[in-house]
Amino acid sequence: MTDKATQKDLDCIELQLGRTPRDVHAIAYRCPCGNPAVVETPPRLSHGEPFPTFYYATCPRLTGAISTLESTGLMAEMNERLAVDAELAGAYAAAHDDYLAARAALKMDVPEVEGISAGGMPNRVKCLHSLVAHSLSAGPGVNPLGDEALAKLPEWWKDEPCE
Numbered sequence: 499m500t501d502k503a504t505q506k507d508l509d510c511i512e513l514q515l516g517r518t519p520r521d522v523h524a525i526a527y528r529c530p531c532g533n534p535a536v537v538e539t540p541p542r543l544s545h546g547e548p549f550p551t552f553y554y555a556t557c558p559r560l561t562g563a564i565s566t567l568e569s570t571g572l573m574a575e576m577n578e579r580l581a582v583d584a585e586l587a588g589a590y591a592a593a594h595d596d597y598l599a600a601r602a603a604l605k606m607d608v609p610e611v612e613g614i615s616a617g618g619m620p621n622r623v624k625c626l627h628s629l630v631a632h633s634l635s636a637g638p639g640v641n642p643l644g645d646e647a648l649a650k651l652p653e654w655w656k657d658e659p660c661e
Contacts, residue, residue: 521549534556535560553631598615
């Protein structure tokens, strides 16, 4: 469930990123602490640049936890499984389609990113940040590898708010 970003949200995201956020379309996921953690970004930024990463994780505790997970070799293991597990590959291709459909709902024609999702979908895993952001935004059962990575993360919001 997305909601429109308030000025308070944009201020929080600016603190999270350490820079002014670019073209936030909506808040796609909020941490249990209530702060934005994943935003939706349109496929073309206001200055004209194509931008395929529709779901963008902003929470520094979340992104830090994902970075730590990436360093464990999980992506290589996921890629090996994708190569031999037809059911997993099919579910991952469906996640790619879901990602594209969610972005297409903005009704912005951006030929430069047509058919391009994020995170390596639909054929490989190259960025857990994108996959986890997709899983958090779309909900469980949509992106199997994003769900798997999310399940391996610690509860990043427990110690302090994500700001």
